[in-house]
Amino acid sequence: MLSLVIPIFNEEKLVDELVKRTISSIESFIEDYEVIFVDDGSTDHSLEKILLWQKMNNHIKILSLSKNFGHQAAYTAGLEYSKGDLVAMMDGDLQDPPELLAEMYKKICEESYDVVSGKRIGRKGKNRRDHYAVLFHLLFKHIGEIKNMENSGNYSMMKREAVDALLSMKEKVRYLPGLRAFIGFRQGYVEFVRDNRFKGKPKMSIRKLFVLAADAIFSFSRFPVRFCLILGLIGTLVFMCAGIYVLIAKIYGFAVIGWSSTLLSIYFLGSIQLVFLGILGEYVYRNYKESQNRPVYFVKKFFDGGPEK
Numbered sequence: 001m002l003s004l005v006i007p008i009f010n011e012e013k014l015v016d017e018l019v020k021r022t023i024s025s026i027e028s029f030i031e032d033y034e035v036i037f038v039d040d041g042s043t044d045h046s047l048e049k050i051l052l053w054q055k056m057n058n059h060i061k062i063l064s065l066s067k068n069f070g071h072q073a074a075y076t077a078g079l080e081y082s083k084g085d086l087v088a089m090m091d092g093d094l095q096d097p098p099e100l101l102a103e104m105y106k107k108i109c110e111e112s113y114d115v116v117s118g119k120r121i122g123r124k125g126k127n128r129r130d131h132y133a134v135l136f137h138l139l140f141k142h143i144g145e146i147k148n149m150e151n152s153g154n155y156s157m158m159k160r161e162a163v164d165a166l167l168s169m170k171e172k173v174r175y176l177p178g179l180r181a182f183i184g185f186r187q188g189y190v191e192f193v194r195d196n197r198f199k200g201k202p203k204m205s206i207r208k209l210f211v212l213a214a215d216a217i218f219s220f221s222r223f224p225v226r227f228c229l230i231l232g233l234i235g236t237l238v239f240m241c242a243g244i245y246v247l248i249a250k251i252y253g254f255a256v257i258g259w260s261s262t263l264l265s266i267y268f269l270g271s272i273q274l275v276f277l278g279i280l281g282e283y284v285y286r287n288y289k290e291s292q293n294r295p296v297y298f299v300k301k302f303f304d305g306g307p308e309k
Helices: 015-027 046-056 071-081 098-111 128-143 160-167 176-182 206-220 223-252 260-292
Strands: 002-008 033-039 060-065 086-089 115-123 152-159 187-194 299-303
Touching: 002 015, 002 071, 015 033, 015 046, 015 098, 033 046, 033 071, 046 060, 060 071, 071 086, 071 160, 071 176, 086 098, 086 160, 098 115, 098 152, 098 187, 115 176, 152 160, 152 176, 160 176, 223 260
Parallel strands: 002 033, 002 086, 033 060, 115 187
Antiparallel strands: 060 299, 086 152, 115 152
C-alpha cells in the first residue's frame, strides 16, 4: 500500500484541484493507497472541503491537529499515522506536481531504491523566495555535513524501513530533508521543474523560511562553531600585531595619538563577543527545546472514513 502525506494550512482555494490531480495521479499506477491530509490548524474551510471529498473516496484520511504546529511537525504527524509499505510526502500547494509520484514509484520498484526525492532543476516563473532558496542550498552545499541533498525539499517517496528509521529520530527541532538524507539507505532522485503556486498566497513567510534554514544549518553543520573559532583566532592575531606595533611605537617615541584606535578595538572585540553569544545562544535554545521533551504535535481528531478517533 502507498501512503501519501500532504500537510494543509488554509488552502481552501486549491483543495479541490489538489484532490483531483492527486487521486488521478495515484490511481494511474496503484490501487491500494491512502492519502493522509494533515490539517495543521487551518482557520478557513479547508477541513470541511476535504471531509466532503472523503465522503466520495474512502482512501482519503484526515488528521486534524489541535493548532498550527508548523510544516515539519505536520509532516511528522502524517508519517506516524501512515500505514503503507511505501510512504510519500508532498506539499499541499501544488508546486510539487502529483504526476511525478508515478515516476518515483517506478524508480523504487524497478531500480530498488529505498528513498527517491524530487530534485528541483528549475521553476516556472521567478520571485524573491526563489533567490533565497538558491542561496540557502548553495551555502548548505559547502558548509553542511550532509551531501547530495542540493535542491531537494520535502517531496519524496520512501520504503517503510526508511520511514521507520526517520521516525526513530526524536529531536524536536526538525529539518526532514536533512534527516531523510542522514538515515542513509539507497537514495535516488527524480528531477523536475517546480510549478508556481496554483492559488492563494504562500503560507511559509520569509521569516519562517529563514528559521527553517537556521534549523538546517545548526542541526547539520559545525560551521557556526568553527566560524566563532576562526573569527576569534583572527581577532587574536590582529590584536597581537597591534600590541607589537604599539610597543615598538612607544620604544621609538611615535606612539599613536588619541583614543580612536582604543575605542575601535573595544567595539571590535565587543562585536565579536556578541556574535559568539548569539551563536551559542542558538545552540543553548535548541538544547533547551530538546530537554523539554514536549510532543511535536497534538491531534484533535483523526478522520479515517470510519468512526472518529
